[in-house]
Amino acid sequence: MARAATTADAFNAVAEPRRRQILDVLAGGERPVNDLVHALGLAQPQVSKHLRVLREVGAVEVRDHGRQRLYRLNGHALKPIHDWVKGYERSWSERFEQLDAVLAELEQKEERDGDDE
Amino acid sequence: MARAATTADAFNAVAEPRRRQILDVLAGGERPVNDLVHALGLAQPQVSKHLRVLREVGAVEVRDHGRQRLYRLNGHALKPIHDWVKGYERSWSERFEQLDAVLAELEQKEERDGDDE
DNA sequence: TTGACATATACCGATATCGGTATATGATGG
DNA sequence: CCATCATATACCGATATCGGTATATGTCAA
Numbered sequence: 001m002a003r004a005a006t007t008a009d010a011f012n013a014v015a016e017p018r019r020r021q022i023l024d025v026l027a028g029g030e031r032p033v034n035d036l037v038h039a040l041g042l043a044q045p046q047v048s049k050h051l052r053v054l055r056e057v058g059a060v061e062v063r064d065h066g067r068q069r070l071y072r073l074n075g076h077a078l079k080p081i082h083d084w085v086k087g088y089e090r091s092w093s094e095r096f097e098q099l100d101a102v103l104a105e106l107e108q109k110e111e112r113d114g115d116d117e
Numbered sequence: 118m119a120r121a122a123t124t125a126d127a128f129n130a131v132a133e134p135r136r137r138q139i140l141d142v143l144a145g146g147e148r149p150v151n152d153l154v155h156a157l158g159l160a161q162p163q164v165s166k167h168l169r170v171l172r173e174v175g176a177v178e179v180r181d182h183g184r185q186r187l188y189r190l191n192g193h194a195l196k197p198i199h200d201w202v203k204g205y206e207r208s209w210s211e212r213f214e215q216l217d218a219v220l221a222e223l224e225q226k227e228e229r230d231g232d233d234e
Numbered sequence: 235t236t237g238a239c240a241t242a243t244a245c246c247g248a249t250a251t252c253g254g255t256a257t258a259t260g261a262t263g264g
Numbered sequence: 265c266c267a268t269c270a271t272a273t274a275c276c277g278a279t280a281t282c283g284g285t286a287t288a289t290g291t292c293a294a
Contacts, residue, residue, distance in 0.1 A: 163254085
């Protein structure tokens with residue numbers, strides 16, 4: 001066995017900083033490849049290759065427009081990432097910390113009541 | 118030039134499904150390595166290696182306890198992922214879609230007012 | 235139809251990464 | 265101290281991945 005294929009899902013597509021950059025640019029609207037090349041300062045083939053990966057996980061979609069190909073964001077593909085990481089929000093969110101504190105307090109109270117019975 | 122180092126940040130640490138699994142288990146509380154080995158059905162060295170990556174990005178912390186090493190989650194390391202992906206929530210959230218619709222309507226109204234003047 | 239433009243693909247070399255196996259390290263109990 | 269348990273590291277082979285360069289494909293304009 002060997003290395004697992006990594007570009008097959010959104011998590012891996014987004015693990016590459018350049019690809020996150022591409023998505024960030026596309027968040028501003030549909031763009032031809034050349035715009036991305038200039039925005040990222042990468043060589044054109046590299047950009048096309050990153051776009052392919054993003055296409056394969058559904059994070060971008062293409063549309064032909066004359067000799068250009070216009071790429072646009074499909075953020076929906078990122079939802080699984082959001083859903084997963086949201087479960088950990090508790091770890092840093094003050095709101096959740098306060099909620100946890102309240103719950104802990106309630107639990108303590110519950111225990112005391114239990115002892116009394 | 119060659120492949121960029123990938124395990125250096127949280128995005129890459131979490132791109133590996135096994136590592137997400139490890140975090141998911143640790144979300145239930147501190148665990149020794151052996152528990153993770155059994156929970157994931159992986160060989161022990163593999164688990165130790167994944168834990169090392171997670172440690173290096175700060176997603177887990179260790180504590181010595183006799184001959185065991187207890188790992189615990191540090192979800193704070195995942196905040197950058199959450200922050201980044203949250204910017205795309207607009208793409209799938211119905212709430213945001215409705216907000217966008219309202220904003221578009223306001224904009225139209227604004228334009229009409231402008232035409233009148 | 236030819237030449238310029240826009241993009242995708244093929245190929246290359248370097249290396250990071252994964253799982254697997256063997257071994258080192260380190261603590262505990264007898 | 266020795267055997268055992270718990271974990272980490274070293275090494276290996278396979279391969280995926282990245283950037284770079286060259287080239288193919290496809291579209292438009294003169």
